[in-house]
Amino acid sequence: MTPDYSPAELMVAAAAREIRDGEVVFVGMRLPLLAFCLARATHAPGAVGLFENGVVRDSAALRFLVTMSDGPNVTGALWCTEMREVMGLMQAGRVTLGFIGGAQVDRFGNLNTTYVGPPERALRLPGSGGAPDIASLARRHVVIMAHERRRFVERVDYVTSPGHGDGGDWRARTGLPGGGPSAVITTLGLFRFDPVTREMVLASAHPGVTIDQVRAETGWSLRLADPVNETPPPSGDELAMIRRFDPEGFWTRSRR
Amino acid sequence: MSKVLPLAEAVRRHVPDGASVALGTALECLIPFAAAHELIRQQRRDLTLVGPISDICFEQLIAAGCVRAIVAAWVGNVQHGAGYVFRRALEQGIPRSLTIEDHSNFSIALALEAAAQGVPYLPTRSLLGSDILARNPRLLETSCPFTGVPLVLVPALQPDVAILHVQRADSAGNCHAWGPTGVSAAAGKASRAVIVVTEEVVEPAVIRSDPNRTFLPGFLVTAVVHLPGGAHPSPVQGHYNRDHAVYADWHARSVTAEGAAAWLDEWVRGARDHAGYLAKLGRERFERLRPRAPQLAAPVDYGC
Numbered sequence: 001m002t003p004d005y006s007p008a009e010l011m012v013a014a015a016a017r018e019i020r021d022g023e024v025v026f027v028g029m030r031l032p033l034l035a036f037c038l039a040r041a042t043h044a045p046g047a048v049g050l051f052e053n054g055v056v057r058d059s060a061a062l063r064f065l066v067t068m069s070d071g072p073n074v075t076g077a078l079w080c081t082e083m084r085e086v087m088g089l090m091q092a093g094r095v096t097l098g099f100i101g102g103a104q105v106d107r108f109g110n111l112n113t114t115y116v117g118p119p120e121r122a123l124r125l126p127g128s129g130g131a132p133d134i135a136s137l138a139r140r141h142v143v144i145m146a147h148e149r150r151r152f153v154e155r156v157d158y159v160t161s162p163g164h165g166d167g168g169d170w171r172a173r174t175g176l177p178g179g180g181p182s183a184v185i186t187t188l189g190l191f192r193f194d195p196v197t198r199e200m201v202l203a204s205a206h207p208g209v210t211i212d213q214v215r216a217e218t219g220w221s222l223r224l225a226d227p228v229n230e231t232p233p234p235s236g237d238e239l240a241m242i243r244r245f246d247p248e249g250f251w252t253r254s255r256r
Numbered sequence: 257m258s259k260v261l262p263l264a265e266a267v268r269r270h271v272p273d274g275a276s277v278a279l280g281t282a283l284e285c286l287i288p289f290a291a292a293h294e295l296i297r298q299q300r301r302d303l304t305l306v307g308p309i310s311d312i313c314f315e316q317l318i319a320a321g322c323v324r325a326i327v328a329a330w331v332g333n334v335q336h337g338a339g340y341v342f343r344r345a346l347e348q349g350i351p352r353s354l355t356i357e358d359h360s361n362f363s364i365a366l367a368l369e370a371a372a373q374g375v376p377y378l379p380t381r382s383l384l385g386s387d388i389l390a391r392n393p394r395l396l397e398t399s400c401p402f403t404g405v406p407l408v409l410v411p412a413l414q415p416d417v418a419i420l421h422v423q424r425a426d427s428a429g430n431c432h433a434w435g436p437t438g439v440s441a442a443a444g445k446a447s448r449a450v451i452v453v454t455e456e457v458v459e460p461a462v463i464r465s466d467p468n469r470t471f472l473p474g475f476l477v478t479a480v481v482h483l484p485g486g487a488h489p490s491p492v493q494g495h496y497n498r499d500h501a502v503y504a505d506w507h508a509r510s511v512t513a514e515g516a517a518a519w520l521d522e523w524v525r526g527a528r529d530h531a532g533y534l535a536k537l538g539r540e541r542f543e544r545l546r547p548r549a550p551q552l553a554a555p556v557d558y559g560c
Binding site for chain 2: 029051052053054055066067068069070071074075076080081082083084087091114123124125126127128129130131132133136137158159160161162165170171174175176177
């Protein structure tokens with residue numbers, strides 16, 4: 001039976017659940033725009049969202065957003081300021097959670113959105129944006145991306161946004177102030193990180209997805225939680241809210 | 257003294273071939289597309305573009321062959337992801353070869369801020385352990401002389417000119433902007449020249465009525481261009497919303513170099529100026545982008 005929600009809707013719901021009430025969240029482009037609106041409108045009415053353009057909101061956007069700079073994300077904002085202000089607050093440890101997307105990720109949650117392939121013949125991706133700043137400076141961050149074998153690689157070709165480096169206490173040794181990735185939400189499952197080795201661990205597989213499928217799309221020998229749960233599907237209320245903020249399915253139902 | 261100039265004249269005087277130009281510095285809003293289009297019409301060459309996230313403004317300038325180098329964090333189409341033009345230029349040298357100096361948004365902000373403050377660099381704790389740091393020779397890792405913690409030093413970046421879109425300015429360049437402004441104020445303070453493109457030219461008293469709203473004082477501004485709609489298709493708070501269809505059209509047509517060139521022929525080179533561009537767009541379509549309802553700020557009292 002085909003579920004009555006799309007993979008992206010499930011990812012938005014899972015991302016929103018990572019936001020605790022009262023948290024200060026650095027909201028990235030694309031699906032996190034929806035996740036913040038959903039969390040704000042459901043279980044986290046006290047969450048505050050910071051956007052890298054300088055918008056700070058303590059309410060969901062008024063209507064559908066393509067970018068964080070769209071009018072409905074500005075009207076009714078708490079603060080409109082400059083990038084250095086919001087980035088500076090994050091550097092000072094005031095942001096507890098950030099969201100970023102990636103094109104390529106490895107077993108320690110390092111992300112690449114810059115170059116794919118061998119240096120002499122690399123394919124060029126759009127680049128970093130604020131992702132490396134979020135990855136460096138937020139107290140923890142969550143990665144959202146499509147799950148394909150070419151994207152889930154043993155070692156990324158280029159570290160745009162540092163995760164846990166080569167594992168263990170790499171971040172502390174490197175001097176990064178933020179805590180690093182705490183979860184990866186993909187089209188197939190939800191991953192957490194081992195508290196000691198900092199290796200990615202499959203925590204839950206999305207409904208209808210088998211562990212073998214996840215393994216087949218992962219380019220290293222994947223560690224599993226015991227047990228691997230099923231990711232809870234979006235509730236009716238969550239779906240209604242996602243569709244309020246994305247009525248045409250631009251982010252969550254069209255193929256992109 | 258009035259600094260008001262027509263767009264073509266402002267661009268001709270202040271953006272020569274080979275200039276470094278900061279634009280698109282508020283991220284996805286207030287992007288001076290009309291000025292970028294005028295640079296394309298005037299066939300400017302060998303520009304270095306500076307900005308954190310340019311959206312399709314940088315794509316269009318690259319497609320027109322105006323650009324030699326980019327100093328940025330992200331280049332593409334925010335609505336759709338990939339920037340086909342940017343990729344073709346970097347991977348295949350089409351239409352011209354291009355170099356990129358990779359940054360993050362914050363390191364672009366700090367580079368401009370350092371120049372704005374007149375210091376050679378500013379430190380950050382971002383980018384440690386990244387390949388942006390490892391491969392950009394201008395970013396330097398060191399340790400704090402006070403605490404010993406690892407730091408990245410971001411050298412000051414002084415563009416030749418910043419082109420900034422605002423809601424209102426007086427004829428001397430004193431201006432107000434509202435909504436998020438990204439790194440625009442830093443870009444304005446850092447650059448050797450500043451072109452302000454404004455939706456409205458207002459009496460000097462309007463700016464003085466709300467000095468906390470002042471975005472840049474006129475003594476930093478070189479030229480003022482009065483150009484309503486000059487940021488279309490990017491949004492200008494209180495004036496017009498984002499015209500998403502333009503970004504979708506560019507995404508579809510810029511898949512090939514020929515398609516991108518044809519788009520520029522149709523919308524930029526085929527329009528004599530910004531008025532021609534708006535005429536092609538059509539008044540009805542532009543009016544549909546207007547805010548649904550005004551949302552006025554509560555007045556503040558500066559009385560003494």
